[in-house]
Amino acid sequence: xxxxxxxxxxxxxxxxxxxxxxxxxxxxxxxxxxxxxxxxxxxxxxxxxxxxxxxxxxxxxxxxxxxxxxxxxxxxxxxxxxxxxxxxxxxxxxxxxxxxxxxxxxxxxxxxxxxxxxxxxxxxxxxxxxxxxxxxxxxxxxxxxxxxxxxxxxxxxxxxxxxxxxxxxxxxxxxxxxxxxxxxxxxxxxxxxxxxxxxxxxxxxxxxxxxxxxxxxxxxxxxxxxxxxxxxxxxxxxxxxxxxxxxxxxxxxxxxxxxxxxxxxxxxxxxxxxxxxxxxxxxxxxxxxxxxxxxxxxxxxxxxxxxxxxxxxx
Amino acid sequence: xxxxxxxxxxxxxxxxxxxxxxxxxxxxxxxxxxxxxxxxxxxxxxxxxxxxxxxxxxxxxxxxxxxxxxxxxxxxxxxxxxxxxxxxxxxxxxxxxxxxxxxxxxxxxxxxxxxxxxxxxxxxxxxxxxxxxxxxxxxxxxxxxxxxxxxxxxxxxxxxxxxxxxxxxxxxxxxxxxxxxxxxxxxxxxxxxxxxxxxxxxxxxxxxxxxxxxxxxxxxxxxxxxxxxxxxxxxxxxxxxxxxxxxxxxxxxxxxxxxxxxxxxxxxxxxxxxxxxxxxxxxxxxxxxxxxxxxxxxxxxxxxxxxxxxxxxxxxxxxxxxxxxxxxxxxxxxxxxxxxxxxxxxxxxxxxxxxxxxxxxxxxxxxxx
Numbered sequence: 023x024x025x026x027x028x029x030x031x032x033x034x035x036x037x038x039x040x041x042x043x044x045x046x047x048x049x050x051x052x053x054x055x056x057x058x059x060x061x062x063x064x065x066x067x068x069x070x071x072x073x074x075x076x077x078x079x080x081x082x083x084x085x086x087x088x089x090x091x092x093x094x095x096x097x098x099x100x101x102x103x104x105x106x107x108x109x110x111x112x113x114x115x116x117x118x119x120x121x122x123x124x125x126x127x128x129x130x131x132x133x134x135x136x137x138x139x140x141x142x143x144x145x146x147x148x149x150x151x152x153x154x155x156x157x158x159x160x161x162x163x164x165x166x167x168x169x170x171x172x173x174x175x176x177x178x179x180x181x182x183x184x185x186x187x188x189x190x191x192x193x194x195x196x197x198x199x200x201x202x203x204x205x206x207x208x209x210x211x212x213x214x215x216x217x218x219x220x221x222x223x224x225x226x227x228x229x230x231x232x233x234x235x236x237x238x239x240x241x242x243x244x245x246x247x248x249x250x251x252x253x254x255x256x257x258x259x260x261x262x263x264x265x266x267x268x269x270x271x272x273x274x275x276x277x278x279x280x281x282x283x284x285x286x287x288x289x290x291x292x293x294x295x296x297x298x299x300x301x302x303x304x305x306x307x308x309x310x311x312x313x314x315x316x317x318x319x320x321x322x323x324x325x326x327x328x329x330x331x332x333x334x335x336x
Numbered sequence: 337x338x339x340x341x342x343x344x345x346x347x348x349x350x351x352x353x354x355x356x357x358x359x360x361x362x363x364x365x366x367x368x369x370x371x372x373x374x375x376x377x378x379x380x381x382x383x384x385x386x387x388x389x390x391x392x393x394x395x396x397x398x399x400x401x402x403x404x405x406x407x408x409x410x411x412x413x414x415x416x417x418x419x420x421x422x423x424x425x426x427x428x429x430x431x432x433x434x435x436x437x438x439x440x441x442x443x444x445x446x447x448x449x450x451x452x453x454x455x456x457x458x459x460x461x462x463x464x465x466x467x468x469x470x471x472x473x474x475x476x477x478x479x480x481x482x483x484x485x486x487x488x489x490x491x492x493x494x495x496x497x498x499x500x501x502x503x504x505x506x507x508x509x510x511x512x513x514x515x516x517x518x519x520x521x522x523x524x525x526x527x528x529x530x531x532x533x534x535x536x537x538x539x540x541x542x543x544x545x546x547x548x549x550x551x552x553x554x555x556x557x558x559x560x561x562x563x564x565x566x567x568x569x570x571x572x573x574x575x576x577x578x579x580x581x582x583x584x585x586x587x588x589x590x591x592x593x594x595x596x597x598x599x600x601x602x603x604x605x606x607x608x609x610x611x612x613x614x615x616x617x618x619x620x621x622x623x624x625x626x627x628x629x630x631x632x633x634x635x636x637x638x639x640x641x642x643x644x645x646x647x648x649x650x651x652x653x654x655x656x657x658x659x660x661x662x663x664x665x666x667x668x669x670x671x672x673x674x675x676x677x678x679x680x681x682x683x684x685x686x687x688x689x690x691x692x693x694x695x696x697x698x699x700x701x702x703x704x705x
Contacts, residue, residue, distance in 0.1 A: 071542070074545075074546040075545065075546060075549065076542050076545045076546050095549055096548075096549055099546065099547060099548060099549065102546070104543070104546035106539065106542065106543055106546075108539050110539050110540055110542075110543040112344070112348055114347070114348040114349075114351045114352055115344055115347060115348055119344060119347065122340075122344075123340060123341075123344045124547065126337065126340035127337060127340070127341075127544065127547045127548055127554075128547055128548075129337075129548075155351075
């Protein structure tokens with residue numbers, strides 16, 4: 023049976039005349055990797071700031087491991103690590119000193135701190151540059167140190183607010199692997215990112231918010247299936263395709279759209295009502311031979327755009 | 337949390353070479369600029385007494401002789417008695433005396449060789465007081481012997497008015513050295529503004545708030561580091577002034593250090609209050625500079641302005657923290673007891689309380705949002 027780590031009920035926050043978060047509720051189980059998605063200005067950062075204890079909410083209930091958030095805030099903060107979107111480290115302290123200082127702020131004693139700092143340095147891959155100043159680091163190294171400062175005290179809940187912005191593929195991969203490792207070690211992860219493929223591959227549960235309200239939430243795979251309404255097939259034929267073929271294909275039940283690009287046929291069809299066999303029969307009947315077939319299913323980005331729209335946000 | 341914040345803040349700031357260099361070199365550069373302006377006063381203190389001749393005359397000259405014979409005056413001046421003007425003129429031409437005084441029917445005349453000499457100012461002051469007071473004494477039939485007491489009292493008044501010590505002939509730089517020290521203490525608030533905005537403003541504050549509910553220990557740690565750095569800087573500055581320019585600092589070093597340390601704490605709290613209210617490093621830094629220089633101007637640091645006829649001068653002297661600090665420093669260095677240490681502590685405590693309240697209220701208000 024899963025244990026609830028964080029439960030949020032009816033969260034509400036208003037800034038002057040703008041409602042940033044409006045009646046947001048969600049539940050995160052222990053060892054979940056929980057993805058928080060939303061376009062710019064959706065209320066993600068406000069939600070994160072509230073559950074990290076940085077800003078006060080106007081309304082709503084928060085329980086962490088069943089404990090009242092406000093009454094146990096000191097202990098909750100010591101059991102939580104926030105990796106902010108911006109790199110917030112001290113440039114004039116070495117990597118090791120940064121970790122030591124954050125460790126001391128989290129209240130861990132000297133002996134444990136020393137041990138944790140060494141382990142964290144190894145975990146974030148900065149042991150070799152432990153005594154160097156972050157100003158000499160690359161963007162990826164700084165990001166890793168930024169994460170290190172939030173996990174040096176071994177928190178049970180780790181909140182990562184877009185931790186992979188502006189870094190190379192290697193650092194990004196290292197960070198993703200580290201998050202998986204932290205999760206395997208027992209940490210509950212709350213993750214926000216604009217990179218949908220990251221969230222799709224990492225998170226087992228999702229919450230999509232827009233304009234302060236919850237738009238959708240649930241298990242990642244279930245959501246992908248739920249919104250996988252259309253499938254797209256790319257079929258390569260042996261010769262240049264005539265418009266007549268498309269006309270015939272459009273008559274098949276379930277086909278939504280058919281388009282031609284020389285020898286390639288692109289067919290968009292409803293996932294549940296459509297039969298690939300009918301398409302292939304028509305192709306053969308009209309004296310074409312297919313050379314290859316590729317299928318593209320809806321990914322998280324398609325679902326996200328479907329739910330939040332394609333209008334540009336500020 | 338206080339100790340670790342103090343320790344790591346200190347490390348950070350010491351490694352910030354630019355600001356360290358600025359903080360150490362700034363006072364020295366300022367001293368050099370002021371030093372250039374007061375070049376004549378930068379020479380080694382003149383041990384030579386001001387030599388003045390008194391020309392024999394009537395009973396007023398006898399009274400004056402008694403004044404100049406008083407111990408306090410004779411420590412600064414050397415008086416000789418001459419019979420007539422031609423003797424005095426000759427002595428002046430030969431450089432045996434710096435000036436001479438004679439009484440002519442209803443006025444005292446003072447002939448000087450170089451009106452810029454410090455001794456001239458002192459003697460002029462004594463003569464002004466003497467002529468102002470003589471009618472009272474004449475009326476009261478004061479015995480000539482009492483002029484010894486009068487002489488001491490007159491010089492004491494001069495000391496209190498100008499901050500001079502019995503045993504020290506001050507140069508302009510003695511005065512400006514103290515003013516500059518107070519100014520640099522105030523500039524220490526820029527350190528507080530910098531360190532606090534580097535640690536506790538904006539995104540850094542948000543990150544720290546995700547770590548702990550209580551920012552107060554972090555504020556204290558940061559301020560302690562800033563106070564220590566400014567105290568170190570002031571120590572370097574005082575040693576520099578003393579060793580390089582021979583600035584007169586009196587003999588009560590313990591009291592001197594206590595006064596300055598209290599003022600450093602005050603100036604750091606000023607920085608804290610300012611950055612708490614303004615929340616922006618650039619604006620706070622600019623405002624601090626304007627306030628510091630403006631208040632130094634009002635406190636009579638570099639430009640002496642007479643605000644007494646507006647009734648504001650006295651108020652500024654009693655309430656403006658840097659004016660109070662300057663006054664208590666002069667009072668301590670020259671042992672005039674014109675401003676008591678307790679009075680100073682009271683003013684500083686009142687000012688510090690206001691600054692702390694402003695900082696706490698503005699931070700609480702911001703965090704509540």
